[in-house]
Amino acid sequence: MGILEKIAEIEREVARTQKNKATEYHLGLLKAKLAKYRSQLLEPTGKAGAKGEGFDVMKSGDARVALIGFPSVGKSTLLSTLTETESECASYEFTTLTCIPGVIQHKGANIQLLDLPGIIEGAAQGKGRGRQVIAVARTADLVIIMCDASKSHSQRELLEKELETVGIRLNQTKPNIYFKPKKAGGLSFNSTLPLTKCNEKMVQMILHEYKIFNCEVLFREDATPDQFIDVILDNRKYLPCLYVYNKIDQISIEEVDKLAREPHTVVVSCNMKLNLDYLVDKVWEHLDLIRIFTKRRGARPDFGEGEALIMRNGSTVEHVCHSVHRTMVEKFKYALVWGTSVKFSPQRVGLQHKMEQDDVICIVSNL
Numbered sequence: 001m002g003i004l005e006k007i008a009e010i011e012r013e014v015a016r017t018q019k020n021k022a023t024e025y026h027l028g029l030l031k032a033k034l035a036k037y038r039s040q041l042l043e044p045t046g047k048a049g050a051k052g053e054g055f056d057v058m059k060s061g062d063a064r065v066a067l068i069g070f071p072s073v074g075k076s077t078l079l080s081t082l083t084e085t086e087s088e089c090a091s092y093e094f095t096t097l098t099c100i101p102g103v104i105q106h107k108g109a110n111i112q113l114l115d116l117p118g119i120i121e122g123a124a125q126g127k128g129r130g131r132q133v134i135a136v137a138r139t140a141d142l143v144i145i146m147c148d149a150s151k152s153h154s155q156r157e158l159l160e161k162e163l164e165t166v167g168i169r170l171n172q173t174k175p176n177i178y179f180k181p182k183k184a185g186g187l188s189f190n191s192t193l194p195l196t197k198c199n200e201k202m203v204q205m206i207l208h209e210y211k212i213f214n215c216e217v218l219f220r221e222d223a224t225p226d227q228f229i230d231v232i233l234d235n236r237k238y239l240p241c242l243y244v245y246n247k248i249d250q251i252s253i254e255e256v257d258k259l260a261r262e263p264h265t266v267v268v269s270c271n272m273k274l275n276l277d278y279l280v281d282k283v284w285e286h287l288d289l290i291r292i293f294t295k296r297r298g299a300r301p302d303f304g305e306g307e308a309l310i311m312r313n314g315s316t317v318e319h320v321c322h323s324v325h326r327t328m329v330e331k332f333k334y335a336l337v338w339g340t341s342v343k344f345s346p347q348r349v350g351l352q353h354k355m356e357q358d359d360v361i362c363i364v365s366n367l
């Protein structure tokens with residue numbers, strides 16, 4: 001039996017198994033098996049094209065955003081509208097057959113936007129160009145799931161499921177579980193809080209399915225068996241995701257309003273250029289980037305386009321030093337910071353100080 005058939009069989013069994021206390025462990029075991037087969041599906045098979053089968057597009061700029069959606073939802077129209085790149089748009093499905101990169105310029109950052117072929121149900125199993133598209137999605141810093149607002153709401157769930165199947169976790173953080181395989185000693189299981197979704201017996205069963213008999217496990221959050229499996233497999237990709245509903249010119253204002261209230265969601269019309277500025281703001285927000293201005297002592301800060309430093313939120317003065325010059329940290333004396341990250345502007349800070357959006361920094365160094 002092929003892996004796909006095994007997966008289908010287990011999925012059928014999960015579907016017909018009633019969910020209750022008595023079947024809890026059986027379901028947990030089935031899920032562990034499912035995850036095992038699915039991850040085998042992702043491993044390169046050695047056949048031609050299995051390795052690096054994504055589209056070869058160089059990463060460039062400060063961040064990368066991948067456009068995922070069914071055919072003809074308007075992905076190429078969005079790329080052609082937001083960037084200077086033209087990607088062919090047409091009313092027929094599968095107009096786009098490769099990966100087309102464009103650049104969104106925003107707050108001095110260059111954000112690479114990737115237009116991709118439409119994917120269909122079963123993409124994760126290799127239907128259409130699904131695998132290649134998903135391989136690109138894994139390399140992105142943000143996924144945009146684009147839907148046609150005038151079509152069925154199930155698009156969103158279907159796409160989520162495709163990405164979920166290949167180990168991509170959207171808008172989730174890595175489960176806070178410590179897991180360390182050992183040479184001997186059996187299972188040492190602990191938790192820092194009461195667990196309501198998983199317990200030692202379940203953990204042990206899942207581990208046996210992966211032939212792990214000696215290890216240390218510490219739950220630091222009330223995680224589910226699925227989350228524990230994610231930790232064992234250790235090949236999950238946690239990515240932020242924005243849901244973009246296009247073609248709102250085709251639906252009623254009530255429907256637009258309803259969609260717009262969903263979490264992580266933006267409603268737009270590419271053709272009528274509605275709400276696109278808001279979309280770019282949301283992209284920036286979900287990428288969790290910050291812009292920092294530098295200034296020399298006694299000079300005005302440089303607020304010019306392209307003069308800002310683009311960094312990840314949470315970056316410290318030390319990170320700023322590194323991105324200015326590699327020897328900066330060694331010569332660092334202190335920094336003066338203006339902006340929301342400090343109580344007084346300017347304030348003298350050290351290397352560990354965390355920078356915030358639009359702060360200005362002047363680094364004072366030993367000569």
Ligand SMILES: Nc1nc2c(ncn2[C@@H]2O[C@H](COP(=O)(O)OP(=O)(O)OP(=O)(O)O)[C@@H](O)[C@H]2O)c(=O)[nH]1
Pocket residue numbers: 069070071072073074075076077078088089090091092093094095096097116117118119246247248249250268269270271272
């Ligand atoms: N009504 C309406 N139509 C739109 C809008 N945006 C795009 N379209 C139309 O939708 C069709 C498909 O657009 P594309 O940009 O080619 O869609 P795609 O998602 O790139 O399609 P594939 O590359 O085939 O997957 C075209 O006929 C567009 O003119 C919009 O905001 N409103």
Ligand SMILES: [K+]
Pocket residue numbers: 071072073089090091092093094095096
């Ligand atoms: K199209």
Ligand SMILES: [Mg+2]
Pocket residue numbers: 075076077088089095096115116117118
């Ligand atoms: Mg297209």
